[in-house]
Amino acid sequence: MSENVFTLPDLGEGLTEATLLRWLVKVGDVVSVDAPVAEVETAKAAVEVPSPHPGVVARLHGEEGEVLTVGAPLITVESGGAGEVHVEEERAGSGNVLIGYGTTGDRPGGRRRRRRRAPEPVSRPGDSPAVQSPIVRQLARKRGLDLRELAGTGPNGLITRQDVESARHAAEEPADTDRRTGLGIGERVPLTGLRKSVADALTRSRAEIPEATTWVDVDATALLELRASLGEKGSAPGVLAMVARYVVAGLVRFPELNSRVDTERGEIVHLDGVNLGIAAQTERGLVVPAVRGAHRLGMRGLDAEIGRLTAAARDGSASPADLSCGSFTLNNYGVLGVDGSAAIINHPEVAILGMGRILPRPWVVDGELVARRVVQLSLAFDHRVCDGGTAGGFLRFVADAIEDPTSAMTDL
Secondary structure, eight states: OEEEEEEOOOOSTTOOEEEEEEESOOTTOEEOTTOEEEEEEOSSOEEEEEOSSOEEEEEEOSOTTOEEETTSEEEEEEESSGGGTTHHHHHHHOOOSSTTTSOOSOOGGGOOOOOOOOOOOSOOTTOOSOOOOHHHHHHHHHHTOOGGGOOOOSGGGOOOHHHHHHHHHHTTOOOEEOTTTOOEEOOOOOOOHHHHHHHHHHHHHHHHOOEEEEEEEEEOHHHHHHHHHTSSTTTSOOHHHHHHHHHHHHHHHOGGGSEEEETTTTEEEEOSSOOEEEOEEETTEEEOOEETTGGGOOHHHHHHHHHHHHHHHHHTOOOTTTTTOOSEEEEOGGGGTOSOOOOOOOTTOSEEEEEOOOEEEEEEETTEEEEEEEEEEEEEEETTTOOHHHHHHHHHHHHHHHHSHHHHHHHO
């Protein structure tokens, strides 16, 4: 028997740590090459880590919910026994370093990569306690609570975070005290994974970019009428996709807003083509998957890609490349029920366009006060790459296209 210690691999994209979400194996399990052994969450996405060695799992390094650094021990596998079955075949077909990062397509001999393992049922007869979330387990440990003594209120008796919090309050556990306010501290949430990545990017954006914001109210009545004429509900492109098409056209006319600032070389770098980022709110936090080559797509093509990418972002299957390749961001914060926002630029981009709710409001048309459907657009831009004239010109182009979409479509 020989022991192979597998360390957390380099996950790419400059990432140095990951949160261990859950183990997919236990001590004593037999694993083959490329068999998923753990699910980890990086600042970019949740991914499965495969084993580079065949054999029997001898040790799991780390607990669910723990933050591991790249190069730290992850799993120890003993080889030389039952785990050696088909070793040569596995080695011949292996080439992946990390599922979703390595080689693609079918393996030699028709073997395909293993897909993400379906989650096990929340509870089964004899299982106790009924808990899936490593965050809930970690919180219970911090509170000194025995999960076996808690009754879960979630589906199938699942123990939720609220159950743990309620148990803590029932036990009247003394809380920490904030020194400045004198108030009790109910919870400490580690700033890790995606939340840490977002915090770092926004802090850097505010620190490096001399940002300015301009906005305009837009009559979107004609846009909604055009959408209704394009097909039955469900077949017409969404309003966001229609606005996205006008945004892409605007960036072609005002390329300064689709650029990068290279501070080392002292240059403004205009980009050839548009990867349009779409801000998406998920359970993990705010992410921005990007539609690659958006300048080559029409409204229906943009609609399909926006739907696919936002769904992938929300279920955690969006790749790190999808979440980091944008050249300009469109943020529809209207879905959150708000009208306007002074957004922070998604570094290293140089501008972001925000779109609020579309609401009926009084509007003057041909000297008459009428009810129209109005939306507010706001543009935050890097003042290093352009002045207000360029930013205003781009914003006015998009606004005019929304107000007269039929005329705009003839020019696209």
